[in-house]
Amino acid sequence: MIDGGERQCRAVRLSVSLVAAFALSGCVSVNIDKSLASTTESLAAFSSAELILKRTKEDKEHANAIVEAALNDTLDQSQAVQVALANSANFQALLASSWARSAQAAQSGRIANPVLSLEDITTGPERELTQVLTIGLLDIIRLPARQKAAKSRVEFAQLQQSADVVQHITEVRQAWVRAISMQQRFIVSQQLFESAEASAELALLMEEAGNFNRLDRARQQSFYIDAATQLSAASHSALAAREALIRVLGLNEEQSARLSLPTELPSVPDEPLSVENVSLVPLNDRLDVQMASAALNAASRAQGLGNVFSFTDIEIGVVSEQIREDGDRESGTGVELEIVLPLFDFGPKRDAMNAITLALTNTLEATYLDAASTLRESYSAYRTAHATAVFFEEEIVPLQEIIVEENTWQYNGMIIGVFELLADSRRQIAGLISAVDAHEQFWLADAAIQASIIGRPTSINVGGAAAGTAGGNEEH
Amino acid sequence: MSSRRDFLKNISIAGGAVATSSVSTFAMAALPELNMQEGPDTQISPDPSEGRHYHPVVTPNGWTLPFRMNNNIKEFHLVAEPVVREMAPGFEANLWGYNGQSPGPTIEVVEGDQVRIYVTNKLPEHTSIHWHGQRLPNGMDGVTGLNQPGIPPGKTFVYEFVARRPGTFMYHPHADEMVQMAMGMMGSWVTHPKQHEHSLIDHVDRDFCVLLNAFDINPGARTPKIMTMVDFNLWGWNSRIFPGIDSFNVRKNDKVRMRFGNLTMTNHPIHLHGHEFVVTGTDGGPTLKTTRTPEVTVDVAIGQMRQFEFLADEEGDWAFHCHKSHHTMNAMGHDVPTLIGVDHTGMTAKIRKLLPDYMVMGERGMADMTEMEMPLPDNTTPMMTGDGPFGSVEMGGMFSMVKVRKDQPAGDYSDPGWYEHPPGTVAFEYTGELPDPTRFSAG
Ligand SMILES: [Cu+2]
Numbered sequence: 001m002i003d004g005g006e007r008q009c010r011a012v013r014l015s016v017s018l019v020a021a022f023a024l025s026g027c028v029s030v031n032i033d034k035s036l037a038s039t040t041e042s043l044a045a046f047s048s049a050e051l052i053l054k055r056t057k058e059d060k061e062h063a064n065a066i067v068e069a070a071l072n073d074t075l076d077q078s079q080a081v082q083v084a085l086a087n088s089a090n091f092q093a094l095l096a097s098s099w100a101r102s103a104q105a106a107q108s109g110r111i112a113n114p115v116l117s118l119e120d121i122t123t124g125p126e127r128e129l130t131q132v133l134t135i136g137l138l139d140i141i142r143l144p145a146r147q148k149a150a151k152s153r154v155e156f157a158q159l160q161q162s163a164d165v166v167q168h169i170t171e172v173r174q175a176w177v178r179a180i181s182m183q184q185r186f187i188v189s190q191q192l193f194e195s196a197e198a199s200a201e202l203a204l205l206m207e208e209a210g211n212f213n214r215l216d217r218a219r220q221q222s223f224y225i226d227a228a229t230q231l232s233a234a235s236h237s238a239l240a241a242r243e244a245l246i247r248v249l250g251l252n253e254e255q256s257a258r259l260s261l262p263t264e265l266p267s268v269p270d271e272p273l274s275v276e277n278v279s280l281v282p283l284n285d286r287l288d289v290q291m292a293s294a295a296l297n298a299a300s301r302a303q304g305l306g307n308v309f310s311f312t313d314i315e316i317g318v319v320s321e322q323i324r325e326d327g328d329r330e331s332g333t334g335v336e337l338e339i340v341l342p343l344f345d346f347g348p349k350r351d352a353m354n355a356i357t358l359a360l361t362n363t364l365e366a367t368y369l370d371a372a373s374t375l376r377e378s379y380s381a382y383r384t385a386h387a388t389a390v391f392f393e394e395e396i397v398p399l400q401e402i403i404v405e406e407n408t409w410q411y412n413g414m415i416i417g418v419f420e421l422l423a424d425s426r427r428q429i430a431g432l433i434s435a436v437d438a439h440e441q442f443w444l445a446d447a448a449i450q451a452s453i454i455g456r457p458t459s460i461n462v463g464g465a466a467a468g469t470a471g472g473n474e475e476h
Numbered sequence: 477m478s479s480r481r482d483f484l485k486n487i488s489i490a491g492g493a494v495a496t497s498s499v500s501t502f503a504m505a506a507l508p509e510l511n512m513q514e515g516p517d518t519q520i521s522p523d524p525s526e527g528r529h530y531h532p533v534v535t536p537n538g539w540t541l542p543f544r545m546n547n548n549i550k551e552f553h554l555v556a557e558p559v560v561r562e563m564a565p566g567f568e569a570n571l572w573g574y575n576g577q578s579p580g581p582t583i584e585v586v587e588g589d590q591v592r593i594y595v596t597n598k599l600p601e602h603t604s605i606h607w608h609g610q611r612l613p614n615g616m617d618g619v620t621g622l623n624q625p626g627i628p629p630g631k632t633f634v635y636e637f638v639a640r641r642p643g644t645f646m647y648h649p650h651a652d653e654m655v656q657m658a659m660g661m662m663g664s665w666v667t668h669p670k671q672h673e674h675s676l677i678d679h680v681d682r683d684f685c686v687l688l689n690a691f692d693i694n695p696g697a698r699t700p701k702i703m704t705m706v707d708f709n710l711w712g713w714n715s716r717i718f719p720g721i722d723s724f725n726v727r728k729n730d731k732v733r734m735r736f737g738n739l740t741m742t743n744h745p746i747h748l749h750g751h752e753f754v755v756t757g758t759d760g761g762p763t764l765k766t767t768r769t770p771e772v773t774v775d776v777a778i779g780q781m782r783q784f785e786f787l788a789d790e791e792g793d794w795a796f797h798c799h800k801s802h803h804t805m806n807a808m809g810h811d812v813p814t815l816i817g818v819d820h821t822g823m824t825a826k827i828r829k830l831l832p833d834y835m836v837m838g839e840r841g842m843a844d845m846t847e848m849e850m851p852l853p854d855n856t857t858p859m860m861t862g863d864g865p866f867g868s869v870e871m872g873g874m875f876s877m878v879k880v881r882k883d884q885p886a887g888d889y890s891d892p893g894w895y896e897h898p899p900g901t902v903a904f905e906y907t908g909e910l911p912d913p914t915r916f917s918a919g
Contacts, residue, residue, distance in 0.1 A: 191830060198826050202818070209817040216813075406696065408833045410809075412850035414842065414859050415695050417812035418827075425830050 088250030098161040109150025152298035166456040173447035181440035182241035189234035196227035272386040286455025292367040296360040378452040385442040512576040528586035530668035541581035557598035564720030571660035580663030587670040602626030606650035612637035620651035642669040644735040676762035681730035690740035696853030711803040711873035718875035719862040727884040745799040747773040757783030798874035806872030808859040865894040
């Protein structure tokens with residue numbers, strides 16, 4: 001390049017985007033709408049939600065309409081997903097970044113933008129004007145191969161985009177589940193509290209009437225204090241889970257106020273997903289496998305190039321010089337060819353490419369193996385959660401109803417007293433928390449298995465302690 | 477009085493099974509016919525058609541076991557077996573008993589009778605019968621391991637002894653005794669005096685025989701808790717609880733005898749309203765007439781029998797019960813707190829949110845329970861219940877009535893219904909002014 005040296009120099013470098021001019025036929029390009037449509041299509045079995053990247057006024061209005069309609073009603077899980085996709089700024093950022101990645105990937109398959117350099121050098125009475133338009137020569141030479149590599153990168157970016165969408169939707173689904181289950185726990189804790197409060201109030205009346213001593217009264221009140229503590233913890237957990245959902249939906253304050261969720265999680269389906277359902281997506285179509293395979297493809301193509309060209313960096317420049325001397329005008333045109341041969345780079349760079357390919361080959365193999373294994377694990381988690389939730393619905397909840405009914409009858413028959421009746425009601429209510437746990441675990445596992453099936457495994461703790469079951473071991 | 481003539485008569489009644497007296501009694505003895513009882517109704521036995529004559533007792537909600545005479549031996553057949561006993565209408569218990577019911581049938585013999593009892597064991601474990609209070613050979617006393625081996629399941633043992641002294645006795649297992657008695661295995665035994673005119677044993681018009689028993693059955697369950705030592709929740713007369721115990725129905729001016737045996741683990745002060753009685757017998761036999769003083773309550777201690785008599789000369793429906801007030805209650809909780817004086821109606825709404833069927837009870841006392849019709853656990857008799865002519869009797873357990881009527885026919889034990897009080901003889905409400913109370917002021 002022309003160096004201004006110690007001369008007084010006013011240099012302006014313009015990067016001229018002449019993509020259209022230099023685009024050759026077959027060049028890799030990114031159309032974000034097509035890309036989103038492609039992702040939507042590839043995720044059809046996972047989610048039917050519409051992907052919107054809001055760029056225009058129309059996009060925004062469309063997205064707002066979706067959010068408005070959804071918020072006017074109780075938000076079910078699929079609506080939550082749709083709202084998040086249309087509304088969440090984080091998700092918009094995610095799509096935009098993905099677009100950027102795709103664009104960069106596509107860019108790598110084009111000739112680097114020509115660089116036009118303008119120099120205006122004044123040395124004493126001389127004023128030298130230089131215009132240099134530079135394009136990489138090898139860029140052109142190796143364009144077809146680079147286009148192939150770029151295609152791989154674009155493919156990879158597309159897969160990455162799908163994976164990110166799956167991840168995001170899974171997060172929304174699980175946040176929706178937690179927001180409801182935490183609210184359910186809060187309601188149950190409220191019932192526990194009310195029962196303990198009733199015992200405590202009654203105990204005070206008993207003490208006033210002389211029927212209880214201080215110890216009896218204090219015992220009943222201690223249950224009340226436990227329940228109150230538990231209630232405030234449950235209240236915060238419910239709020240936190242709701243806020244987490246609000247964040248993932250990207251709701252503003254006004255929208256948050258309107259957010260209405262179901263009061264309880266749906267019943268678990270009678271028929272859980274079968275092994276056939278779960279293995280519906282062929283291993284090769286899984287996102288993780290496709291990504292690993294695309295990464296390998298891209299690398300091996302890059303390596304194919306690397307053997308010949310990658311160690312070279314050649315620039316070709318077209319120089320046009322204009323020299324003015326006292327108004328006279330001279331002009332001449334020449335060609336500057338600059339070839340940089342970083343021979344010292346040869347070995348390490350090729351080795352590095354080989355190593356990357358080797359690594360990616362192994363990564364692909366590991367992905368295959370992990371895919372099968374994690375699918376088995378998350379399916380087991382799913383089926384376990386399903387069985388537990390069904391057990392609660394069909395066995396434990398009816399049992400608890402029997403206990404409450406029988407206890408009331410025992411109370412009617414003066415076989416147990418009101419304090420025992422209330423204490424037992426608290427034990428049964430605490431049991432409801434376990435039922436909520438079971439349902440929550442199922443729906444979290446359901447979201448996880450959906451992601452796992454399509455090839456974006458999400459970790460989930462099945463049987464992990466949830467908000468806790470207090471009130472269960474008071475008395476006796 | 478036993479005689480050669482009686483002996484021959486008995487042989488002929490036995491159906492000619494015995495040709496000569498030289499044949500071994502065991503070889504001759506096919507088992508006596510097995511008599512069973514299906515339900516809890518009081519069965520009135522006719523006078524005996526063979527053997528020495530006696531006036532049978534009445535076992536309320538029970539029966540007397542028929543016998544046969546075999547070679548001048550009075551033969552009975554008891555079968556120890558699981559039974560279902562209706563302890564009160566709507567409440568059935570899985571008990572162990574004899575011949576279809578608990579308690580077992582009353583055995584009635586006459587002083588001097590040679591008695592042979594076949595005992596077949598249809599229980600899942602061995603058993604035996606101890607003949608509480610009897611004079612008998614030591615090997616017939618029925619203590620498993622001590623006097624005999626236990627009767628294995630499916631086997632039949634024979635007890636044989638002479639009823640040596642008149643009186644009221646009991647019989648019960650002496651094998652896994654606590655469990656088998658907790659399950660209801662017991663029966664009464666009456667040995668009538670040989671002489672019709674006995675110096676200490678008077679003739680009576682009505683003679684009742686009751687076994688006191690206790691069970692612990694969780695409300696809603698059917699089988700007693702066999703390991704209960706103290707906290708029994710059902711107090712029975714002949715394995716019945718009020719309102720399931722038949723009333724003692726007598727004719728005015730009948731001389732009435734009550735025989736109460738106690739096979740529970742606590743004492744029972746048995747109290748009769750409206751009359752005085754005298755204790756005429758204990759486990760040891762008739763009391764001396766000089767010791768007989770008027771009483772209205774007699775304590776029947778653990779393992780004891782008390783026999784008392786009175787002249788039923790006051791008409792009416794007279795309460796007759798154990799005087800331990802919790803023994804005249806059915807199953808109840810002992811930890812139910814006292815709510816008297818605790819007005820918590822304001823809290824009902826709060827409690828109903830959790831327990832929609834909750835009813836406020838007990839803040840005025842427990843009588844609320846008899847006024848509200850509330851669902852109870854299945855197979856459970858309310859703690860306090862029983863419909864009387866003036867409302868709920870609010871009783872349970874060891875409670876019944878002696879109903880004295882001038883028009884009750886002799887030999888008729890049927891329930892005459894509620895007493896019709898002569899006008900002006902029922903407590904009535906005072907409707908005049910209530911003066912302010914004058915209280916004594918000290919200092
Ligand atoms: Cu008693």
